[in-house]
Amino acid sequence: MKNFKVFNTENKISWCPGCGDYSILQALKEALFELDLQPNNTMIVSGIGQAAKTPQYVNANSFNSLHGRALPPALGIHMANPDLNIFVTSGDGDTYGEGGNHFIHNIRRNPNIVHLVYNNRIYGLTKGQSSPTTDLGMITSSQLDGHKTPPINPLTLALTLGAGFVARGYAHHRDHLKALIKAAYHYKGYAIIDIMQPCPSFNKKNTPEWYESNTYYLENHDEKDFNLAYNLATHVNEHIPLGILYRVEKNTFLERLDHIHTPLLKRQVQQKDLELLLDEFL
Amino acid sequence: MKYNILIGGAAGQGMNTITKLLSKALKRHGYYVFVNTVYMSRIRGGHNYFQIRFSDQPLHTHENSIDVLFALNQETLDLHQRRLKENGIIIADEDLKFDPKEFALPIKKISKAIGNKKAENMILLGGLIKLFNLDYDIFTDLVSKSIKKDLSSNKEALKQGYDSLKPKFLFIGKQRDDNMLINGNTAIGLGAIAAGLGVFSAYPMTPAASIMNYLTHQQKKMGIIVEQAEDEIAAIHIALGASSAGVRAMTASSGGGLSLMVEALGLTAITETPLVITDVMRPGPATGLPTKTGQGDLSFLLTASQDELPRMIIAPRDPEDAYYQTIRAFDLADKYQLPVIVLSDQYLADSQKTIPLLNTKVEINQYLSKDQAVELPYERYKITPSGVSPRLIPGLSEYPIIADNHEHDGFGKISEDPVNRTNMHLKRLQKLRSLEADLQEPHYFGDENPDIVLIGFGSTEGALIETIETYSGQKKIGALVFGDVYPLPTQKLIKYKDKILINVELNATGQFSRLIRMETGIHCTESILKFDGLQINAEDILEVLHEKF
Structure with missing residues (x-):
């Protein structure tokens, strides 16, 4: 098969009609194909949520972890076998809520992983409760008077923690998103794409129309300007920039481990090294 | 011959250093050595002590009564003087209050004279070398290799301490030394490396942290990754990810960390990923007693996680067992694609024991x-x-x-x-x-046809062996010590079902006897339970046995 369909599975998709996830899934599969990746050298890791169902719909290696726990096993897999091309697919609740601590510390580590966060600003799987990115005042099934806690801004957070590749996509602009995924793949280190998406079932505010009138493509942008990137990242409700906000080179997790010369998966224990370990106990 | 030395003082007084030097030197003299550590959750101050037992016969556990009390401060004297044997000796600075003062040392004077206050521990050690008529050269060799700072004043302190006392015990001559001296946590780390460990991820927690410390020191040499995770949840998931990708991986913590890891036990089981998880138990609940020992996590780990899942629990019995059982844990985790929990405790973690040279030729099969x-x-x-x-x-x-x-x-x-x-x-x-x-059946020690069978698991083995060796009551006695605790091996146990069964455990509710009852319907007749944070030993068990039987 000489197209993205090599990444198709026969599994019946259980997302709602009109969900932005379909578009993200298609962009991901096309990107994988155009990057010349194979199902057996690609690894999709997710937690729990609607976005986290993605591995079931991509013909590739996958590790579907617990809620919030996509990044830690992804890191473990990367340590074991850096030849696997790892894509983490998780939602706003999975990444910024339950998995918040892992999100923070993986930015510090900077493993060579692409992270797609499907950010619909609402909980879909559990039917409409607020997420960490739900807007202040929005009425949800768990905040009947409107949400009283201000949202987290994932990309300003990522920037201040030192993330080297920070991008924002929009689910329904598939070709643009695909280009972001490919750029993220080519980035050496942890690359986050916060993908804004409508949730036709539960988010009645951030609709496709709302996104169309509140987003624009970044053009002639200096990707190395941190202050500019930070400023752009603060725009999540109006004049929302889509594109790569920030891209600079940083040492990756494995580059810093200068004693690891061969992937652990190929490592052989030397008998004489083991015997030497006993010396200190004699 | 058998001697028990207690070295006590405040954290930071250099007890750790002299304990290391003394225990290693005694081992090099060819003696069997058993060292246990009792410490407080403090970096400076508090009361900490080490007990060093040595003998020409194998030793398995610590002893309560003391031959030589080696005190770096008054508190040590006040707390432990009552445990001194009839002919016991106290070595301490002449200005402290104790009696008899036959072996008082002018520690403060000497340290002042040589201008190194931190060398007080060396003066005491010097005195002790003379007291036991030990080989001075073995010590100077060890001191030269292990002391990095102010070596000459430390050596001078050792010398002056040595010259200040007279020999009291007869040095019985150097024997062949082909043993090693190692504690439980290091043995687990070493076992993991020998088993081909590639990734170790953990969050520091006492008393498990020394596993990570040991592996961290070996990581460059062995080409492995030791990752300090942001929390125990990440720690176990990182290890799980690495293992799912084909590299042997382990995490380790104590009960509090294990509580956070529980969700991943289910994930390990349902994804059928091999994983080795070490729990170094300390008393809880919650923070409990961070630096003390106990066996209270057994019931928790038997059923931890929602619903039902396959798991194995192995409780190593001494440092040698800890090494081989860790290797076996990796093997069985791979063979059956499930989580294997190595259930250790603070006592085993921190106790050093002389054991035969470990075999590092390990056949690794990931199945x-x-x-x-x-x-x-x-x-x-x-x-x-x-x-x-x-x-x-x-x-x-x-x-x-x-x-x-x-x-x-x-x-x-x-x-x-x-x-x-x-x-x-x-x-x-x-x-x-x-x-x-x-499954491995439990070890059995004692009479072939016993009236009483003591039942324990894990690190209480030493206490049970010495109980059997020294019991002087009327009954015939034996002990069954389980290493594999879940699934529970039952063949040997069933043979003794009609005997007087006494479970010896470091928890208040007899968790292991409950497991036995659950799995076999066999009821223990009596129980000896200790949960004060300190390890049980033969003297404690014998006191109950001699009273009742």
């Missing part, structure tokens, strides 16, 4: 399949009579490998079909049955 060997289409979770499915590794196979934590079919595809669910659940639990073939 992996090959593309050519699997039936097609490949089912990662294929239902088999043993419950174990052929395992391929992502990236090493031409087929994509799927791991999903929802209930799934043989291919890893999510399935809510009731028939599939029933079969998959039974398939995973079937591994417990299959595992029975690999």
